[in-house]
Amino acid sequence: MTEPSRIAKKSTPYWWEAAPVRPLPEQALQKQVDVVVLGAGYAGLSAGLTLARAGRSVAIFDAMNPGEGASSRNGGITSGSIRPGFATLTRKFGERTALAIEAEGKRAREFLYGFLKDEGIDCDFRLTGAFRGALGHDQYDVMARAADTLAKRLGIDTYAVPHAEQRGYIGTDFYRGGVARMDIGGLHPAKFHAGLLRVTLAAGVTVHSHTPVTAIAREGAGFEVTTSAGKIAARQVLVCTNGYTDGAVPFLRRRLVPVRSRIIVTDPLPAELMDRLMPRRMMMSENRKLGFYYRPTPDGASILLGGRDSSFAGDPVEPILRLRDGLTELFPELCDVGFTHSWFGNVAMNRDMLPRMFEKHGVLYASGFCGSGVVWAPWLGRRAAQRLLGERVDEPSAFDMRPPAAVPFFNGKPWFIPAIIKGYAIQDRIALSRAKR
Numbered sequence: 283m284t285e286p287s288r289i290a291k292k293s294t295p296y297w298w299e300a301a302p303v304r305p306l307p308e309q310a311l312q313k314q315v316d317v318v319v320l321g322a323g324y325a326g327l328s329a330g331l332t333l334a335r336a337g338r339s340v341a342i343f344d345a346m347n348p349g350e351g352a353s354s355r356n357g358g359i360t361s362g363s364i365r366p367g368f369a370t371l372t373r374k375f376g377e378r379t380a381l382a383i384e385a386e387g388k389r390a391r392e393f394l395y396g397f398l399k400d401e402g403i404d405c406d407f408r409l410t411g412a413f414r415g416a417l418g419h420d421q422y423d424v425m426a427r428a429a430d431t432l433a434k435r436l437g438i439d440t441y442a443v444p445h446a447e448q449r450g451y452i453g454t455d456f457y458r459g460g461v462a463r464m465d466i467g468g469l470h471p472a473k474f475h476a477g478l479l480r481v482t483l484a485a486g487v488t489v490h491s492h493t494p495v496t497a498i499a500r501e502g503a504g505f506e507v508t509t510s511a512g513k514i515a516a517r518q519v520l521v522c523t524n525g526y527t528d529g530a531v532p533f534l535r536r537r538l539v540p541v542r543s544r545i546i547v548t549d550p551l552p553a554e555l556m557d558r559l560m561p562r563r564m565m566m567s568e569n570r571k572l573g574f575y576y577r578p579t580p581d582g583a584s585i586l587l588g589g590r591d592s593s594f595a596g597d598p599v600e601p602i603l604r605l606r607d608g609l610t611e612l613f614p615e616l617c618d619v620g621f622t623h624s625w626f627g628n629v630a631m632n633r634d635m636l637p638r639m640f641e642k643h644g645v646l647y648a649s650g651f652c653g654s655g656v657v658w659a660p661w662l663g664r665r666a667a668q669r670l671l672g673e674r675v676d677e678p679s680a681f682d683m684r685p686p687a688a689v690p691f692f693n694g695k696p697w698f699i700p701a702i703i704k705g706y707a708i709q710d711r712i713a714l715s716r717a718k719r
């Protein structure tokens with residue numbers, strides 16, 4: 283079997299070259315704080331920052347280096363998308379709710395872009411726009427209708443791109459047209475996390491790295507939180523552990539399935555080739571069940587492509603080969619390209635594929651970002667903090683919901699993922715052969 287190292291030179295995130303994740307200096311454990319937050323990814327930090335600026339004392343605990351979860355491993359695409367898609371959301375919940383969800387995505391993206399600017403976070407953010415490819419003419423028609431509704435009803439800058447104009451967006455004939463979304467861009471996820479960590483620490487939040495929370499217990503009107511460094515009392519507790527949720531929060535663990543997402547990065551490509559394959563240097567995605575997301579690296583020199591990884595243990599080579607095959611199916615001229623990095627991280631899926639915040643037994647949760655947390659995690663972290671503060675907000679969040687349903691026969695180990703991914707691959711093959719008819 284080919285070793286992963288023979289396919290990609292490094293098995294650590296490309297992003298860690300410019301912004302490595304690191305432990306923080308050890309901090310003494312306070313006896314008591316207003317709020318304990320579990321998880322120092324985008325959601326936990328965004329919540330901690332909002333709480334501290336409102337005058338609350340906050341201690342954030344992370345089991346690893348801050349950001350070492352998904353927040354420094356992702357593709358950096360500011361999609362803010364909801365997995366079911368606008369057409370499915372409309373079918374399931376009605377057009378009003380579907381539009382409320384999309385409108386909140388618009389506000390969440392605008393919040394993120396304003397936040398980066400206001401806080402002076404330099405993370406290579408560019409509002410490049412995004413192109414989503416359609417597999418066939420039927421899919422194109424559905425996507426074009428949804429784009430038309432979002433443009434007319436919410437003023438989102440989105441439009442259909444017919445097949446004849448596709449090469450102006452992407453150098454492949456794999457798709458039958460697609461949709462452009464000009465409110466989506468790309469950033470350097472680890473630089474974003476580092477900037478968010480910097481402003482959160484500056485606001486007075488204590489962040490404890492390599493200090494897992496092991497239990498949360500009710501104690502009078504508040505909580506006693508047990509960590510690997512000792513116990514701490516808190517008036518309120520917020521859980522932001524998403525795809526890395528462990529046994530410390532069994533209620534959430536039964537409801538969120540950690541699924542691996544993997545990324546590969548090509549060797550630098552000649553500028554003329556990049557100009558042909560990604561003429562507008564946009565963010566890219568598609569509608570297959572096991573669809574790929576891809577983009578140029580911030581220097582515009584390489585292609586970074588991500589997708590589902592069917593493994594749940596070890597670091598097998600097959601998922602890397604699947605991504606490599608996917609890349610060459612889209613861009614046959616890359617059949618001999620080498621790869622600098624390949625790595626994976628966990629995204630958190632729940633049964634209805636909707637991110638949310640919810641409360642259970644007095645503990646607040648902000649989780650279930652289903653692979654789109656670059657926009658949703660900072661947004662729902664902030665909204666959760668506003669809820670803890672009892673702040674009145676002008677518009678209630680469409681994601682302030684009941685807890686997700688528990689997943690039957692699941693208690694943390696996603697043993698069923700390989701079978702589900704095989705099923706999705708079959709559905710994709712059928713959809714593709716139908717689309718080509």
Ligand SMILES: Cc1cc2nc3c(=O)[nH]c(=O)nc-3n(C[C@H](O)[C@H](O)[C@H](O)COP(=O)(O)OP(=O)(O)OC[C@H]3O[C@@H](n4cnc5c(N)ncnc54)[C@H](O)[C@@H]3O)c2cc1C
Nearest residue numbers: 321323324325345351352353356357359495627654655656
């Ligand atoms: C490979 C990959 C590609 C992705 N691409 C994109 C993309 O292009 N666009 C997009 O929008 N989203 C993308 N995502 C999703 C996005 O990265 C996540 O949704 C987002 O980072 C989640 O942030 P978070 O703060 O909720 O969780 P995380 O950043 O995962 O942080 C959770 C933290 O909780 C900690 N933790 C867990 N249990 C405990 C405990 N008991 N005590 C203390 N700490 C604990 C963990 O150590 C971890 O650091 C991608 C994800 C991956 C993995």
